[in-house]
Amino acid sequence: MNSVSPSPSADSARPADPARPASGVVAPPSLTDREPHVPPxxxxxxxxxxxxxxxxxxxxxxxxxxxxxxxxxxxxxxxxxxxxxxxxxxxxxxxxxxxxxxxxxxxxxxxxxxxxxxxxxxxxxxxxxxxxxxxxxxxxxxxxxxxxxxxxxxxxxxxxxxxxxxxxxxxxxxxxxxxxxxxxxxxxxxxxxxxxxxxxxxxxxxxxxxxxxxxxxxxxxxxxxxxxxxxxxxxxxxxxxxRHRGLPAAPAPLPEDEVVRTAHRTPAASLDGFDALLRHLSRVHPSRYGALVDGLGAVCLTGVCPVPDQSTALRLVVLADRLYDRELPVLASGAPFDALFAPEMLEGGYRKKYFRAISRLTALARDGERLAAL
Incomplete structure (x- = not known):
């Protein structure tokens, strides 16, 4: 699997990403650094x-x-x-x-x-x-x-x-x-x-x-x-x-510093800022989202927020499916997963896809909560 590192000039043009550690600290892998190639x-x-x-x-x-x-x-x-x-x-x-x-x-x-x-x-x-x-x-x-x-x-x-x-x-x-x-x-x-x-x-x-x-x-x-x-x-x-039959309510988002700490101490956990990940998904074909998370043990996200548009939302649905298929715990700070999609999205033609994504991400967040408590 190939990866592409951003140039120093590109880094300086971006606002600081809280998911990225200070210089000299070994970082967990980032999904945004992955450019998977999947042969037919x-x-x-x-x-x-x-x-x-x-x-x-x-x-x-x-x-x-x-x-x-x-x-x-x-x-x-x-x-x-x-x-x-x-x-x-x-x-x-x-x-x-x-x-x-x-x-x-x-x-x-x-x-x-x-x-x-x-x-x-x-x-x-x-x-x-x-x-x-x-x-x-x-x-x-x-x-x-x-x-x-x-x-x-x-x-x-x-x-x-x-x-x-x-x-x-x-x-x-x-x-x-x-x-x-x-x-x-x-x-x-x-x-x-x-x-x-x-x-x-x-x-x-x-x-x-x-x-x-x-x-x-x-x-x-x-x-x-x-x-x-x-x-x-x-x-x-x-x-x-x-997935929610007889279970307690979905876990609340974690504090950002707890997400980052867990990513650093969990083998094969990835760590990404949510906005940066959404931008990266727009450059990776959905057929490659499974390869994007190959080899990971957990996915850690900071700054989760409502998705800005329907195209972004549908890409996130595919990623949620691939994470769920692979049983990857998800740890996240920011907005809760049931706030990912705007009310008009949840009332539109793709509402069933969005509810499925919320359901699956919530189940994975429960796994992530247990991982953070270790």
Whole structure:
């Protein structure tokens, strides 16, 4: 991984960053000094469940007894995984998938779509499906919607179809359509993959027929959206956010000097000023945010404040997802995480993404609070 050090003249032009120590003091690593390069082959190889979900299985999912939709989702996905177990290749495999449905023995969509609020365990179930499917790791893929579109950008459309077309299962987490271009791209890609016999599974906070709503003129792309919806059987999962179920309120931000001290004494902890980090994220493609935090043991931030605009907010959402995937404790001073996004953002078309980011950062802040207390 390469890093770029700022020139002395650039340093002198900036206001002092409290996250950077005085001259002569060994500093923790800074995310703003990292310029990760991610080759296309790594994008493909990393399409597996993230480390947080390495050990999850259907048996480790604990349904809320007051929410029967959770137990139903487990049963449907177990059945779906069982229908993918036979090892078939070539023409026979394609014919089998064309007549096989999401529910063995029925006709209909060749995919399942888990819809529900943040924190009800959708990613846990999606990763459990990946693990339960009897296929080599190189014949099943797991990635976020952003990672899938990034893969198309890196490989090109036809090569992505050839690469994923040999898979038995494609799992897409956090399925969202943020612009018309993504709508057409993903609709075309999934149609081609279904024709190749690939089974689909996805999670989202939005029903497939409602994708894009509130973010662009979805009515203008109704055909594409309906085409996407036709690939899936939608399963609604109700429930409250398990990350905060029965837990105390989110921890208050830490004093800045405590964040800095913890960063210096914690192995592999990074330390950054929040404003500087947001500027750096604008120069790093979101597909590289996972590589940006490679090798870290914790992320320490000073001066957290509300994000200034929607583009910045959406980049922060992706970073929060990558931190959560890797179970990296977050220690922060400044504003609390539930004040990151302005009220108008939390009422707009991306509100579900913002609430997910708040939920995940809050969970990581609890881990950070425990780390600071050591």
């Amino acid at each position: 082959e790594r994008l493909v190889a990393e399409m597996v469940p993230p480390p947080r979900f390495d050990a999850v299985r259907f048996g480790t999912y604990v349904p809320d007894p007051d929410r029967p939709s959770q137990s139903e989702a487990v049963q449907v996905l177990r059945s779906f995984a069982g229908g993918l177990g036979a090892k078939r290749t070539g023409h026979d495999r394609k014919r089998w998938f064309r007549r096989r449905a999401a529910h063995p023995g029925t006709d209909g969509p060749r995919g399942v779509y888990l819809d529900g609020g943040y924190g009800v365990g959708k990613t846990h179930l999606l990763a459990s499906l990946w693990h339960a499917t009897d296929a080599p790791a190189e014949r099943k893929a797991f990635g976020t919607f952003v990672e899938l579109t990034n893969l198309v950008g890196a490989l090109g459309f036809q090569q992505t179809v050839r690469t994923l077309g040999e898979h038995r299962l494609l799992c897409i987490d956090e399925f969202e359509l943020d612009d018309p271009g993504d709508t057409v791209l993903v609709s075309s890609l999934l149609s081609r993959l279904v024709d190749e016999g690939v089974a689909l599974a996805a999670t989202s906070n939005t029903l497939p027929g409602k994708l894009g709503e509130g973010r662009f003129a979805a009515a203008d792309f109704l055909r594409e959206i309906q085409g996407l919806s036709a690939h899936f059987r939608a399963l609604r999962i109700d429930g409250e956010d398990y």
